[in-house]
Amino acid sequence: MRRLLTAALVLAGVVGAQAVPRLTGAEAETRARAVLDTLTLDEKIGQVSMAHLFRFLEGGRSGPVAPNAGDIFSRLRPGATLNGGGDAPQPNTPRGWADALRGLDALGRQTLPGSVPAVFGTDAVHGVNNVPGATLYPHNLGLGAAFDPALTGEIARATAQDMRAMNMDWNFSPVADLGRDPRWGRFYETFGESPWLVADQVAAAVTGLQAGGVATTLKHFVGYGSPGLGRDRADAEISQKALHELYLPPFKAGIQAGAMSVMANSGSVNGIPVHASNAILTDLLRGELGFKGLVVSDWNDIDRLVTVYRTHADLVRATAASVNAGIDLYMVPNDVEQYAAALKEAVEGGQVSPARLDEAALRVLTFKAGLGLMDARPAGGGVLTDHRALARRAAAETLTLLENDQSLPLRKGRVLVTGPAMDSAAIGLGGWSVNWQGVGKGNVPDVPKVSTLATALKATAPVGVTVSALPDGKREALLKAAANADTIVVALGEAPAAESQANNPTLALPPAQVQLLRDVLGTGKPVVLVLMAGRPILLPEDLQSRLSAFVMAYLPGSEGGAALADALYGRAGFPGRLPFTWPGTLGEVGLTADRPPEGAGEAPLPLYPLGFGRDYTSFRTTDGQAVVTADGVRVSVTVQNTGKATGTGTYIVTASLPPAGTLEAVRRPVGVVRAALKPGESRTLSVAVPLERLEAFAGDAFGPVMGSVVPGPYIFQIGDETARVNLP
Structure with a gap:
């Protein structure tokens, strides 16, 4: 702070x-x-x-x-x-x-x-x-x-x-x-x-x-x-x-x-x-x-x-x-x-x-x-600052790699890019963009300048990579081109929308996009899926399991294409980690990392848990410690980059509370440690966990609750490390 x-x-x-x-x-x-x-x-x-x-x-x-x-x-x-x-x-x-x-x-x-x-x-x-x-x-x-x-x-x-x-x-x-x-x-x-x-x-x-x-x-x-x-x-x-x-x-x-x-x-x-x-x-x-x-x-x-x-x-x-x-x-x-x-x-x-x-x-x-409105104040002249470098850096930090069989980074060969999100400002920006329902909707026709994926991949391809882009509407020509490609990048996503218009009760993409993915996977060529969406999407299992790589790009903004190109080509890594639990089925909607154990004593495993994400490198955690302070607990861990590329190690710090008479999460997220590390570099990271983050709220089913820190052992987990303290 x-x-x-x-x-x-x-x-x-x-x-x-x-x-x-x-x-x-x-x-x-x-x-x-x-x-x-x-x-x-x-x-x-x-x-x-x-x-x-x-x-x-x-x-x-x-x-x-x-x-x-x-x-x-x-x-x-x-x-x-x-x-x-x-x-x-x-x-x-x-x-x-x-x-x-x-x-x-x-x-x-x-x-x-x-x-x-x-x-x-x-x-x-x-x-x-x-x-x-x-x-x-x-x-x-x-x-x-x-x-x-x-x-x-x-x-x-x-x-x-x-x-x-x-x-x-x-x-x-x-x-x-x-x-x-x-x-x-x-x-x-x-x-x-x-x-x-x-x-x-x-x-x-x-x-x-x-x-x-x-x-x-x-x-x-x-x-x-x-x-x-x-x-x-x-x-x-x-x-x-x-x-x-x-x-x-x-x-x-x-x-x-x-x-x-x-x-x-x-x-x-x-x-x-x-x-x-x-x-x-x-x-x-x-x-x-x-x-x-x-x-x-x-x-x-x-x-x-x-x-x-x-x-x-x-x-x-x-x-x-x-x-x-x-x-x-x-x-x-x-x-x-x-x-x-x-x-x-x-x-x-x-x-x-x-x-x-x-x-x-x-x-x-x-x-x-x-706000100072009762006084005279200087008026703005409508000159905006160029924040595109910040937008690009922000988009780069969000990108989350969910799957990769070594098809990424793209280092050589013929790359074909397709899909409705490959060149769409509307999909990349999402709702609340020019119009509240998104670009292209409402009474304002303006389309803001946006870096799109196909353009960025073509403009910044490294030596040894050739990039072509074809819209998914020309299916016969697309599949013919796919047969000659070494890797296919398919960019899919949700149409922009806001509020009730953006409800997605099945967590599905439009059928036409699912069919596109099925068609390109049918070529037998490695397929990299780039998803631009405002939520986890459920893909048919037979498609999900055949992806060579899967990138969650969220709704990346004005510079999303440039940031994605950097990551796909390996000029940057994938620092992002899921901020939500990704269900494997509709029946798992509502499954969260802090869901407590219930009567059967078990919970389904999600497709991807909170905090999940891969990178071009690997990390190891050691020496986890927890020390009681005047206003909480300080948790620390040493994180080492054990791979061959620079990357960002991000770990959610969780706490297990002593019994309090009420259902509690097996591991409650209470903080995050995060650092960019070069290959071989290690760093000790720490986070302060205030006592209020460790409160249990006890009370009967229909009565008031009282928050308090229950005396007893608290176990903190950071990566593979655990640390234990006793709070009085």
């Missing part, structure tokens, strides 16, 4: 960013209260409403700022604005965004109460992904495979730098949900399955973004990542034990890192929509976790209480329930006026107290004061 914070401060100084919050909590609240005391009821209601960018654009979904935008501001009085994926000012360029948002900021200062502008929020979830000219990085799942929080923090700071250049203040990121069910459409937006490993990534993202001057949003509080049947926004059934042991640690880490806002879960937990749950949004979030910032709704989710969940008879009742539960700011892009009328009726009818409305409005104003 010390390395991360130091790097954050260095970069912040280089780019001139001013970290947020810019004021202490008390200073920001004092500034906010002075404005609040001047507001009318209607103006307070405006402050707790968030309007969509297109309300202020000429022609609706995409266009220049409308001539009457100031009048719209005066009428809606929004405390915040946002853009959905695919909605953009014109021209849709970094400069166009900077000019439009600077203009809206000025209009807000001229027309809104107290001359406090609306804060603009956006989903910049792997770079500033709605802007075609911005660099896009691997999605979070790939960064989870890198197991390198410092890299995540660096990407967060670079994203903040680009956001500030375009006058964007607030990022709806990072996702602190866990990826526990790969059928879920937002699995790729998570950093993986393991609570404490995800917590480290979340803390790094929060620190990096806010050091760069952009407010963060932890989302989606809480339990959103475990919906029933893997369907987005389905009900999650979560016990108190699972809540505390699994789902809260990443949010707790983000709050401790200083996250300025939290977004509520769009779904429901134990049959209660989170947007109407006082127990979750107030008692748990503010009471137990101590969060003091802004709670924002997700898209139209108060309306959803009436239209989808049918838990409330009308919008007035739904509004009262949500605001009383703890929603401070409503993301209501489709009908700000209707929400304002409903909230006003709820206040005047006594369903929402004036004190609660004041509290919500004060939190919005305090949030904006912390």
Whole structure:
């Protein structure tokens, strides 16, 4: 963490960013209260409403700022604005965004109460992904495979730098949900399955973004990542034990890192929509976790209480329930006026107290004061920094080699490249790229510049390797070319999608892609599969077993092709390790590394376990040790590169807890050690494991739970090494 914070401060100084919050909590609240005391009821209601960018654009979904935008501001009085994926000012360029948002900021200062502008929020979830000219990085799942929080923090700071250049203040990121069910459409937006490993990534993202001057949003509080049947926004059934042991640690880490806002879960937990749950949004979030910032709704989710969940008879009742539960700011892009009328009726009818409305409005104003919006500030000119080298390095760290019969690296011969992902910007970027459903979908036609696999393999082939590329649609010509190739590289992947549209209940590729793989394997030539996907994919066993090599590339971003070419040619290795458990069948969905033993005393073995990955070299662990410290345990191990190539040794540190009266994981992941080593090089690596990562949450089936570190022996495993300590 010390390395991360130091790097954050260095970069912040280089780019001139001013970290947020810019004021202490008390200073920001004092500034906010002075404005609040001047507001009318209607103006307070405006402050707790968030309007969509297109309300202020000429022609609706995409266009220049409308001539009457100031009048719209005066009428809606929004405390915040946002853009959905695919909605953009014109021209849709970094400069166009900077000019439009600077203009809206000025209009807000001229027309809104107290001359406090609306804060603009956006989903910049792997770079500033709605802007075609911005660099896009691997999605979070790939960064989870890198197991390198410092890299995540660096990407967060670079994203903040680009956001500030375009006058964007607030990022709806990072996702602190866990990826526990790969059928879920937002699995790729998570950093993986393991609570404490995800917590480290979340803390790094929060620190990096806010050091760069952009407010963060932890989302989606809480339990959103475990919906029933893997369907987005389905009900999650979560016990108190699972809540505390699994789902809260990443949010707790983000709050401790200083996250300025939290977004509520769009779904429901134990049959209660989170947007109407006082127990979750107030008692748990503010009471137990101590969060003091802004709670924002997700898209139209108060309306959803009436239209989808049918838990409330009308919008007035739904509004009262949500605001009383703890929603401070409503993301209501489709009908700000209707929400304002409903909230006003709820206040005047006594369903929402004036004190609660004041509290919500004060939190919005305090949030904006912390961002510096109450003061004049320099405006970005829309000039983005070239971050492609960082994107390439990030993509390289994610790549995970699952199988290799020595077909890789590609050193000589004729290589044929095919498959729909070989030259597709859409597949390589995934969802939340230009449009929220991905490139090529929605009303914005722009395609960002992307390094694709086929182009990179052809452009950078070493001496002795010749590369040709043929699309899979020309099957007869493709199979003829395959007969003359020495190695076939097949690039497959999921079409880009987001949220429920990205649900994949069978974990399957489209049938046409499976048939392509079957056809090229039928040639008898070595086949290297490169998979670009946001989850583990189940291949037919007869195909999986015949692959000569299998590379999981996740959703690698702008420079994915270049990074893949380096790895396939052996100019670089494969540092990535799986951040999730890869099931062998649909019946194994839900199998995770921390699943405890059950009645039969055994669990199925996955196809690939958490932390799995191969490389062009090998490693050995020795001298595992664990030492009790004042606040936990320090675990160390010596890692040696025993092969003939430079590579990255990554080991998940697990802990076995003494009996506590409740089911516990055989080995709970609690940390990671990682180092790049030259052939023959060895290094002693260590990680601090705080006591909270060793807590057992005991209690009966339907009662409250209490977390505590149980006295007794704790056994830590790192690679082949184990170390034991006794905690009092």
